[in-house]
Amino acid sequence: MEFNLSEEQNLLIDTTKSFVKAELLQHEELLEKTNNLPKELYDEIKKKSIEAGLYACNMPTEHGGGGLNAFDLTLVEKHLGFASLALAEIAWRPQNILMACEGELVNEYLKPTITGERKDCIAMTEPGAGSDLRGMKTKAVKDDNDWIINGTKHFISNAHISDFVVLFASTGEDDKGRNLLSCFLVDLKQKGVEVAKGYDCVSHRGYVNNILHFNDCRIPARNILGEKDKGFELMNVWLEATRLTVAATSVSRAERAFDIALDWSANRKQFGKVIGKFQGVSFKLADMATEIKLGNLMLMESAWKIDQKTLTSQDAAMTKLFCTEMLSRVSDEAIQICGGMGLMADIPLERIWRDARIERIWEGTSEIQRHIISRSLLRPLGA
Amino acid sequence: MKILVTVKRVIDYNVQIRVKSDQSGVETDNVKMSMNPPDENAVEEALRIKEAGKADEIIILSIGEEKSQETIRTALAMGADRGIYVKASNDTEPLGVAKIIEKIVDKEKPQLILMGKQAIDDDSNQTGQMVSAKLNWTQATFASKIEIDGDNIKVTREIDEGLETIKMPLPIVATCDLRLNEPRYASLPNIMKAKKKPIESLSAEELGIDITPRLKQLKVIEPPKRSKGIMVADVAELVQKLKNEAKVI
Ligand SMILES: Cc1cc2nc3c(=O)[nH]c(=O)nc-3n(C[C@H](O)[C@H](O)[C@H](O)COP(=O)(O)OP(=O)(O)OC[C@H]3O[C@@H](n4cnc5c(N)ncnc54)[C@H](O)[C@@H]3O)c2cc1C
Ligand SMILES: Cc1cc2nc3c(=O)[nH]c(=O)nc-3n(C[C@H](O)[C@H](O)[C@H](O)COP(=O)(O)OP(=O)(O)OC[C@H]3O[C@@H](n4cnc5c(N)ncnc54)[C@H](O)[C@@H]3O)c2cc1C
Numbered sequence: 001m002e003f004n005l006s007e008e009q010n011l012l013i014d015t016t017k018s019f020v021k022a023e024l025l026q027h028e029e030l031l032e033k034t035n036n037l038p039k040e041l042y043d044e045i046k047k048k049s050i051e052a053g054l055y056a057c058n059m060p061t062e063h064g065g066g067g068l069n070a071f072d073l074t075l076v077e078k079h080l081g082f083a084s085l086a087l088a089e090i091a092w093r094p095q096n097i098l099m100a101c102e103g104e105l106v107n108e109y110l111k112p113t114i115t116g117e118r119k120d121c122i123a124m125t126e127p128g129a130g131s132d133l134r135g136m137k138t139k140a141v142k143d144d145n146d147w148i149i150n151g152t153k154h155f156i157s158n159a160h161i162s163d164f165v166v167l168f169a170s171t172g173e174d175d176k177g178r179n180l181l182s183c184f185l186v187d188l189k190q191k192g193v194e195v196a197k198g199y200d201c202v203s204h205r206g207y208v209n210n211i212l213h214f215n216d217c218r219i220p221a222r223n224i225l226g227e228k229d230k231g232f233e234l235m236n237v238w239l240e241a242t243r244l245t246v247a248a249t250s251v252s253r254a255e256r257a258f259d260i261a262l263d264w265s266a267n268r269k270q271f272g273k274v275i276g277k278f279q280g281v282s283f284k285l286a287d288m289a290t291e292i293k294l295g296n297l298m299l300m301e302s303a304w305k306i307d308q309k310t311l312t313s314q315d316a317a318m319t320k321l322f323c324t325e326m327l328s329r330v331s332d333e334a335i336q337i338c339g340g341m342g343l344m345a346d347i348p349l350e351r352i353w354r355d356a357r358i359e360r361i362w363e364g365t366s367e368i369q370r371h372i373i374s375r376s377l378l379r380p381l382g383a
Numbered sequence: 384m385k386i387l388v389t390v391k392r393v394i395d396y397n398v399q400i401r402v403k404s405d406q407s408g409v410e411t412d413n414v415k416m417s418m419n420p421p422d423e424n425a426v427e428e429a430l431r432i433k434e435a436g437k438a439d440e441i442i443i444l445s446i447g448e449e450k451s452q453e454t455i456r457t458a459l460a461m462g463a464d465r466g467i468y469v470k471a472s473n474d475t476e477p478l479g480v481a482k483i484i485e486k487i488v489d490k491e492k493p494q495l496i497l498m499g500k501q502a503i504d505d506d507s508n509q510t511g512q513m514v515s516a517k518l519n520w521t522q523a524t525f526a527s528k529i530e531i532d533g534d535n536i537k538v539t540r541e542i543d544e545g546l547e548t549i550k551m552p553l554p555i556v557a558t559c560d561l562r563l564n565e566p567r568y569a570s571l572p573n574i575m576k577a578k579k580k581p582i583e584s585l586s587a588e589e590l591g592i593d594i595t596p597r598l599k600q601l602k603v604i605e606p607p608k609r610s611k612g613i614m615v616a617d618v619a620e621l622v623q624k625l626k627n628e629a630k631v632i
Contacts, residue, residue: 007453011460011574018568053571066571 016079031206049091070306081249086206097238121162159210181231192217203358247323261334321369324359387493421499459577460569466582479594481513511558
């Protein structure tokens with residue numbers, strides 16, 4: 001076990017922090033006030049993130065990506081996650097599921113997504129199928145050399161600025177009558193696809209979700225990712241890592257909230273003393289710092305395990321569960337410590353607190369994580 | 384043309400400095416260390432000169448304890464070509480540092496030496512000037528603008544009266560001000576490339592230089608706490624307070 005970071009890892013952190021400080025933080029207020037990320041600003045930051053090598057740093061070097069391993073990527077994601085999500089995600093890391101591209105799909109989708117010429121989004125969730133993805137109703141039916149797709153997806157992040165979607169749809173049933181899923185690449189500008197406005201969300205201002213309607217949308221047969229009916233296998237291989245992205249940003253924002261509370265405790269005076277002198281405040285700080293440290297250790301261990309190819313779904317679930325719930329507790333206590341000022345938009349705490357809320361829901365709700373953990377504990381005992 | 388840039392590893396400017404309880408110095412254990420900020424400006428300027436096609440090679444020199452090599456690596460990741468590390472105690476005095484730089488200049492023959500105007504740890508603001516004296520080279524301190532023009536160099540300096548622009552033939556020693564430029568951050572591909580760039584390792588003894596301290600540090604103490612400001616009602620009260628309480632007029 002090695003807990004020290006290498007020279008390069010420290011440099012990666014320095015660069016990411018400098019990027020966040022120089023290019024992102026000054027725009028947070030605009031996003032909070034307008035709930036809108038202007039196109040010109042998006043383009044400018046995107047260009048800079050490509051120059052900095054942060055864009056697509058998760059993708060393999062042979063296709064033009066940054067080639068970071070999971071551990072180094074997690075360091076980058078953590079420090080990018082310090083900034084408001086809509087800004088941090090401009091330094092886009094394409095869905096790693098695109099590495100399943102084969103044949104012509106590599107040049108058509110994978111490579112241009114890495115260079116930033118095209119952008120991907122991912123659609124699994126439907127109005128009737130959230131946690132229970134197997135219940136999805138969107139269907140893909142083979143017709144000669146095409147797939148014909150019908151159905152509706154909702155809560156689809158960033159579809160309005162994406163060129164294509166990694167789409168999961170039902171392609172049949174197994175002998176027990178359970179839905180079988182497959183994964184497709186679908187251009188969003190093509191006939192039969194409608195990208196509609198989504199909902200207004202309490203978390204992450206400026207971060208857009210959309211509703212996608214597919215009406216007899218025809219795509220070529222080769223636009224299937226992986227094998228037909230093997231959609232769940234594909235999810236298991238590629239989507240575990242995105243749970244760590246959520247955990248990484250959660251740790252970073254918890255640290256940000258904590259630092260504000262710590263500073264406040266050391267300077268705010270009541271009853272003739274700085275409030276940090278009261279155990280009612282100082283013990284909160286001690287608990288917050290301990291929880292953050294724990295989250296960080298879980299996060300980095302899980303990232304390390306991805307590189308060792310030993311990460312289990314239980315590991316990923318525990319890390320996602322703990323880090324996101326920890327962020328909620330820490331941001332709530334940070335507000336408590338700052339009193340009335342903690343609620344005011346003058347300092348970023350109320351935002352971190354609002355933004356924390358979604359982290360326990362997307363990429364698998366806390367309950368689903370607990371379900372995964374408990375199942376892996378009990379199943380070997382036959383329960 | 385070769386440019387030699389010197390970089391020092393210092394406590395990061397964001398860190399709240401704490402004096403050790405035995406008054407022997409400041410706490411450095413578990414404290415974040417970084418490149419001295421004006422040295423970053425020096426590295427940035429060298430990179431810009433090279434990018435403009437006016438220099439061929441940028442050599443980074445750092446003098447200090449082992450970890451100073453990380454600071455060299457940072458400069459290499461920003462884009463410099465190679466590094467020289469000279470092992471010495473971290474509190475080597477400006478004169479000792481100047482002597483080492485003199486030796487490295489003999490060996491590397493740069494035409495331009497870019498340094499920070501001062502290091503934010505001891506704020507000596509002496510090393511550049513001493514290097515200039517040791518080498519008998521022209522010096523341009525507190526540079527806020529640098530232009531290379533053939534064999535000459537034009538430097539705009541910040542002085543008490545405002546800005547002064549001087550033109551000199553190379554070689555020179557310039558010390559850089561924070562206003563000189565906005566240092567870049569290393570891109571990820573450059574960080575990966577920096578891994579493979581060479582850092583030569585030397586020591587003061589190997590170079591045959593005597594860097595034993597000439598000064599003795601008695602103790603390090605915290606500056607007195609600043610007392611709170613006050614509001615005055617009018618100019619008359621202000622003048623009265625400046626005269627009788629602050630005793631500055
Ligand atoms: C802003 C935003 C952006 C999103 N972006 C995307 C995207 O880009 N692509 C995409 O595909 N999806 C996206 N999602 C969807 C997200 O992943 C889902 O919201 C999430 O999976 C939960 O599904 P649901 O909202 O339908 O809740 P439901 O599944 O309806 O859950 C409701 C409640 O029931 C609980 N529950 C459900 N099943 C169980 C069980 N078996 N045991 C115990 N409790 C249970 C849940 O934990 C939850 O508390 C996004 C969501 C949001 C809010
Ligand atoms: C929207 C809004 C409207 C308001 N409207 C009014 C109004 O109309 N009129 C009015 O007069 N006020 C109003 N208030 C003020 C409100 O009552 C105060 O915010 C509240 O009393 C807390 O004070 P504070 O914010 O200064 O926090 P602080 O008193 O600075 O407290 C900061 C933290 O220190 C803790 N703390 C302080 N002392 C101790 C101690 N001895 N031991 C342990 N912990 C301690 C607190 O519990 C808190 O966690 C309003 C506040 C808000 C946010």
